[in-house]
Amino acid sequence: MPARGDAGRDASVPSLAWLRRLGRRVLAFCSRLGRANLFILRVLAGMPSVIPRFHLVMAQIYHVGVLSLAIIVFSALNVGMVLGLQMYNTLVNFDAESALGPVVALSLVRELGPVVAALLFAGRAGSALTAEIGLMKATEQLSSMEMMAVDPVRRIVAPRLLAGVLAMPLLAIIFCAVGIGGGYFVGVGLLGVDEGAFWSQMQDQVDWSEDVVNGIIKSVVFGVVVTWIAVFEGYESEPTAEGVSRATTRSVVYASLAVLFLDFVLTALMFGAF
Amino acid sequence: MKQKDTMEIMVGLFVLAAVAALFMLAMKVSNLTTLNEDEGYVLYARFDNIGGLKVMSPVRAGGVLVGRVVAIEYDQDRFEARVKMAIDPRYDRFPRDTTASIFTAGLLGEQYISLEAGGEEAYLGNGDEIRLTQSAFILEQVLGRLFYDQAAQ
């Protein structure tokens, strides 16, 4: 009934309808952001109770880390090989194919490793986390846990967040190493780039703190954001089958967008003007 | 229990794999292995213009990496750039009349300092300054001079 009344009022002032919709959208977004922040504060407050029970985190590292390993290794190998092929084709025009090593390594360590690993992580582990928590909510498992005087934020959410934050950089590091291996296989093994030049130039141009550590810092940030979004969307999902499926989609989309946006911000901070 | 054990072993393997990968990134991919400042001894050199030389740029002798640039500053009294280099202690016998030049690796490559040994008996020690230097090759300056000479003729 009230909806009809609104529509009637909108129709009388048609020029303002879109403005109202925009305003409502922005307000909804802000309140969601606020809830997400309050939520992570609650989770962080629960962290101290998780540390002594590290086996809970261990189980989650298995679920988000070990089970994502296959997809991470497979993608890294392919990304590395494609990089090797494409870069070789360009570099060979300048007689600079010996620079293949640093080009492949720098692209992987600085950008592709953290970003692609985070995107895959959002798709594989993030969606699973959202769906799991959403289903636990829909099937009243979280409610019943609360009624057993166990705080689900501490018992369920906190170990998962910690596990995600720990697993993400490990996956990104493995991604980088395997990717460089893929590039090495194509560049040195198939295309005949000099092996010595491949490694030595790479060593010469890839800097430990500037490139490798910065890449790892990126992946830690991505790990926090992707897991945060995943557990928040799961915990806030509507407790129905449809609600959970929508939350899962949202989790992957938002996490991916957040990773790409943050990657730009972090890159600007790290590699841009001082 | 059995299931839990395999899970923990898998997590352990996962962490091990990541550590191995990190080790590879450190040792094989990046330059963490190359010396840092406190390991080597220090030499100074003054240049009119350092071009695109940066901190961490390589220092080479006969094409071999012997050290790295660790600091660059501008001397306001003499209007020159002063470059601080850390040299691998294995290479401790550079004659006092060694020349330091700034070269570019290839046409578009990065710039580095090249040390060319002279003939004196005495060697450079920690904190010494290289007297003979040759500044970076600045394309605009060279081209400018070329045109000026042409015009003068």
Added chain:
Amino acid sequence: MREGKRDADNEAALTGGRHGNLVELHGVTFGYGMRCVLDGVTLRFRRGCVTAIMGPSGTGKTTLLRLIGGQLKADRGQVLVAGQDVGRLDREALYELRKRMGVLFQSGALFTGLDVFDNVAFPLREHTRLPESMIRDLVLMKLQAVGLRGARHLMPGELSGGMARRVALARAIALDPMVIMYDEPFTGQDPITLGVIMKLIRLLNDSLGLTSIIVSHDVQEVAAISDYVYLLSGGRVVAEGTPRALRETASPWARQFLGGLPDGPVPFHYPAPDYAADLLAG
């Protein structure tokens, strides 16, 4: 000796006396947003009795359970459990109180990641520091009570609906609560399972000295096992009494509900304009 007496006093205060009311609701009003679900409801649940709350779907029966468990706070009125005002407890005290309440959710709400044994052991492991061997004994005792000791290694996905509910029941009594609440325990069960669950509710209530609260709309089953029944409609108590007394009540609403009549005070038709006029209007 003085210690012992003090304990006994505490126990009496905590449980509202041996024969008093363990749970009481006084004029409780609650609404979701604008929609009023409960409107000044007063209920009393006697210690050691099976009390049922009945009413059509959407009359706030489950909301009542959440109010008693402290998951929701009443807009007005008071919810007393063992003499404590649930709405005013801080988090710590509320969690302490909840350790002494068991809830059986409609779906059972077993943790899908844990097997039957670990599900029942869950509250014990969370709240006690008992050695694993003792936890094992306790879990097997609870599972034996619901007849599923042999199913301890099954995962929740492998259980039938009735078995899942029985496991959830074993879990709910794991910490030996003083009150246990059932949310629609009979919905969607086959006759045999229904009989098993009815027997269990009555048996556990009497043998463990529990106080049971059942929320349901299954008239026959509730009438068979409960000591006292409240009938709820439109957020108000419309009738109350023992099952036998209710059957002879004069209230037309209670007669419609208990008799399962399609039309009566609750009309068959959703409010609509006159039928003939509506057809002609097209």
